[in-house]
Structure formats: structure tokens, C-alpha cells
Amino acid sequence: MASTLFSDLDAILFDLDGTLIDSTAVTSKAWARWGVELGIGRTDFHDHGVPARQVIQGVIDSGDLDPARYDEAFARINFLEENDTEGVIRLPGAAELLASLPAGRFTIVTSCTNALAAVRLGAVGWEAPPLMVTADMVSMGKPSPEGYLLGAQRLGVDPAHCLVVEDAPAGLAAGRAAGARTLGLTGTYSAAELDADVVLDSLAGVLALPAAVGEPLTLVRS
Numbered sequence: 052m053a054s055t056l057f058s059d060l061d062a063i064l065f066d067l068d069g070t071l072i073d074s075t076a077v078t079s080k081a082w083a084r085w086g087v088e089l090g091i092g093r094t095d096f097h098d099h100g101v102p103a104r105q106v107i108q109g110v111i112d113s114g115d116l117d118p119a120r121y122d123e124a125f126a127r128i129n130f131l132e133e134n135d136t137e138g139v140i141r142l143p144g145a146a147e148l149l150a151s152l153p154a155g156r157f158t159i160v161t162s163c164t165n166a167l168a169a170v171r172l173g174a175v176g177w178e179a180p181p182l183m184v185t186a187d188m189v190s191m192g193k194p195s196p197e198g199y200l201l202g203a204q205r206l207g208v209d210p211a212h213c214l215v216v217e218d219a220p221a222g223l224a225a226g227r228a229a230g231a232r233t234l235g236l237t238g239t240y241s242a243a244e245l246d247a248d249v250v251l252d253s254l255a256g257v258l259a260l261p262a263a264v265g266e267p268l269t270l271v272r273s
Contacts, residue, residue, distance in 0.1 A: 101221050139174040238253070
């Protein structure tokens, strides 16, 4: 028997990495190589769910990278991530949930650049959904709500009637700040680290109930 998770939803806004797909291994490998190549001497600087440009700025602010090397550093991490998709997979339940959603009632809001999002979606056989929001389109990434506010705006819905689905504290904070309800997924972080209205171990069994055109969505889990 299915249990209702959320009702009265106009749209669902999904994070990408760690939520719909798993790119943890390739991401960690790319940032570790980046740190070695740039002579930083550590590999613990990547804050999951935060855009690369903000991560790099944090490394600069910590004194571990010369500000004059920002453009070089940003170009290099983009190259490393865009040219390695080995091990990128769909996460359980993601395809089924997306297939259950009517067109125009969901999109992706990701900290990836547009190019990287396209590469990773292509690696799992998906096309980018219409109106996707990427790091190139906002001035501040997560935990700023800017991306999720833009996602709701592009879909033509009130953020208060949206659900944000995320695996990272920064993304959930962004969703809350946008005024949306939140669904947290464990895997990258533990349940204790995720501040969300509902926390699940995966999207397995999660579906959107059929809704008439213009009617609110209900999200259930079997």
C-alpha cells in the first residue's frame, strides 16, 4: 500500500548529482587530480552540492591558491569532470519517478555547469529536461536559493508549492530559503545531517500520482 509523502505540489525541482545520478567516484577523482596538478597539496576542499567556482574561491580565500590562477583552475576542473564519465549511473527509482511526472511539472537545478550537466545526463542516457537551471545561470550557487527560485520561475509556479529533492545540506538549505518543501536523500550524507521535511534512503518506489492538467501533484511511496 502506498503512503503519501507530499500533496498539493505544482512542481518538483531536482538536484542532479547524488539525487538522480551517482557521480561521486568520478567527481572525487577529478577534484583529487585537480588538487595535485595545481600543487594545492590536499584533496578535502570539495563541498558536495556547491558550484565549482565557489569551491575554487574558497581555496583561494584559504590562501592555498593564488587568485591569479582562478581562470586556470576553473578551466581545468571543468575539463577533468567533463572528460570522465566512467561509473556515472542512475540512482534507484529516479527513472521511474521522472517518467511518472507530467511534462512541465519538473526540472533540474544543478551546481554543474551546463556542459557538465549535459555530459553526465548523456552518460546515463537522459536528455536535459526543459528549463533546467545550471551554475552558469545564477550569480550565487547553493546554499543560496537563487537557483531554486529561478527554477520555479521558469516553470511558472510559486516556490511555496514546489518540492525540492536533494542529497546535500547546501541544497536543502537553498530549497528551504526559496520557501519550498524539501525531500532529503541519504547516501552522500547521513539522515542526521539532512534537514528536510522528509528524509528517505532512496527514490525507489516513489512516484507522482496521475493528475489532470493543472491539478496539484501528489507524491507517494510504495
